[in-house]
Amino acid sequence: MSYFNFAWQWLTSSANWHGSDGIPERLLQHLEYTGIALAIAFVIAVPVGLAMGHYRRGGFAVVTVANFARALPTLGLLVLIFVLTSGSFVSWLIPLAFLAIPPMLVNTYEGVLGVDRELTDAARGMGMTEWQILRKAEIPVALPLILLGVRTSAIQVVATATIAAYIGLGGLGRYIIDGLARSEYNVVAGGAAVIVVLALAVQGLFMLLRVLIVPVGLRKQAQTS
Amino acid sequence: MSWAWQNRDLVGHYLGQNVYIALLPVLFGIIVSVPVGVICVRYKWTWPPILSLTSIFYALPSLALYTVLIAYTGLTDWTVIIPLTLFSLSVLIPNVVDGLRSVPRPVEQAAVAMGFSSLRRTLQVELPLAVPVIMAGLRVATVSSISLVSVGQLIGTGGLGYLFTDGEQRDFTTEIYVGLVLIIVLALVLDGLLVLARRWLTPWEPRRSRQERRRAATGAPQGTGAVPVGHHGGHGGHGGGGHVGVGH
Numbered sequence: 001m002s003y004f005n006f007a008w009q010w011l012t013s014s015a016n017w018h019g020s021d022g023i024p025e026r027l028l029q030h031l032e033y034t035g036i037a038l039a040i041a042f043v044i045a046v047p048v049g050l051a052m053g054h055y056r057r058g059g060f061a062v063v064t065v066a067n068f069a070r071a072l073p074t075l076g077l078l079v080l081i082f083v084l085t086s087g088s089f090v091s092w093l094i095p096l097a098f099l100a101i102p103p104m105l106v107n108t109y110e111g112v113l114g115v116d117r118e119l120t121d122a123a124r125g126m127g128m129t130e131w132q133i134l135r136k137a138e139i140p141v142a143l144p145l146i147l148l149g150v151r152t153s154a155i156q157v158v159a160t161a162t163i164a165a166y167i168g169l170g171g172l173g174r175y176i177i178d179g180l181a182r183s184e185y186n187v188v189a190g191g192a193a194v195i196v197v198l199a200l201a202v203q204g205l206f207m208l209l210r211v212l213i214v215p216v217g218l219r220k221q222a223q224t225s
Numbered sequence: 226m227s228w229a230w231q232n233r234d235l236v237g238h239y240l241g242q243n244v245y246i247a248l249l250p251v252l253f254g255i256i257v258s259v260p261v262g263v264i265c266v267r268y269k270w271t272w273p274p275i276l277s278l279t280s281i282f283y284a285l286p287s288l289a290l291y292t293v294l295i296a297y298t299g300l301t302d303w304t305v306i307i308p309l310t311l312f313s314l315s316v317l318i319p320n321v322v323d324g325l326r327s328v329p330r331p332v333e334q335a336a337v338a339m340g341f342s343s344l345r346r347t348l349q350v351e352l353p354l355a356v357p358v359i360m361a362g363l364r365v366a367t368v369s370s371i372s373l374v375s376v377g378q379l380i381g382t383g384g385l386g387y388l389f390t391d392g393e394q395r396d397f398t399t400e401i402y403v404g405l406v407l408i409i410v411l412a413l414v415l416d417g418l419l420v421l422a423r424r425w426l427t428p429w430e431p432r433r434s435r436q437e438r439r440r441a442a443t444g445a446p447q448g449t450g451a452v453p454v455g456h457h458g459g460h461g462g463h464g465g466g467g468h469v470g471v472g473h
Contacts (some may be wrong), residue, residue: 003296070365071412073372075379075386076405079393083401159286163376167393176292180380189296192289205282 003189010190021174023194030171030198033161037093038154041100045153046146049105053112053142054134069102074160082167092161092169098151099160107149111142144214151206158199172198172209229403236388240407242302243384246377247370248415254313254366259359261314262321275318282315287376295380305377312373313366320362324355339472357430360423364416371412375404385411436451 010016017023044168077095085091115138123137139146165173175191178184229236265272290308298304328351336350375386383390388404391397424430 006296041228062405070368071372071409073375073408076389076401077377079389083396083398120248155284162286162288166379176288188292192292192421195286195289199286200281200286205278
């Protein structure tokens, strides 16, 4: 039997759509973890990135953080925090939020740094305060990259929350981890299908957001310049 | 660290496995992405669909993909190598395309005027000039690949990831630390080697080009918009929103 037979068999069984181990419940859990971790990372990473970009400081630190974060194995971090906090109920939140910070930080920083100097000088010349320059000139121009950072983080967190099922977190990863442990491949296959769909939906959502909130003029610029 | 020394055979075995499973996909990735990138630049209509495809590959969670492949490749190394290859492609193809597009027009025109055939122009002029951007992608792909291998441990093939699950089961933090340190050091060493290779391949470039630095920071395809040169389709392009704007 191919993968799709297993997945289809499991997905079409109505028993898997109800109760505390049902797909809707697991999906909601997954979204909840992802949302919380992303929100925490956002309030840390974006303001720091904006400030560093605006004052054009700390480029080296940002590059170092980005490189290091990419080299850091998620499973290792999850397991380490889990063991160090002796399995406390927030042990999943620290690594998830931590891993979501670098993409947002780096892209926000690069986005603001990449804003044309002439534009900010013009804004300053018009008498805008530093805050106004950031809010009215730099953030709108940097928006496509900031959004890209949030999207990269979101994809990362969806994937990592799946892996976190190994240390006992709920969510969609449970199907994979439990299915593997009990050698029930149809559960694994079905769970993986739901996770893939969720990841692609997150990508799609950010595509849509980009169309909705990025000013038309900026989209054009990215296309033709 | 004395634990690591006492168990050097075990650690060495998993270190070797980690390197092998991580680098093979990067090798496959570069072999495929260079010709694909050349085609995308030459035949422009191929770029939007291929870009969408790479953004899909990029979004797929590694663990889910590993488990899908169990049905076909069983519990072998290929179950991890194939998804990592897709991931490498998602990073490398947009970089090859952006690299080729960053070649200044006058340079291309000079090559044409000198009578270069289009194949020779690609091989001897455009690709060498694209090396810094391609290398930036290669660094991201390599470093990510080294650390993503460990997730494969959850299906039984994870290189140094073994130290994580084993350490967790025995509640033995030293083992987990050893795994973390080795993976990070391994990734950074390979990254350094690629930087040296880039310098050797492009002796005319400044020691650390600004473009490369920014790409290395933003994570290849995602950040391409920040790069002043080669703004083109690459930006936002990658990953979807992109191909809405990039289309013709």
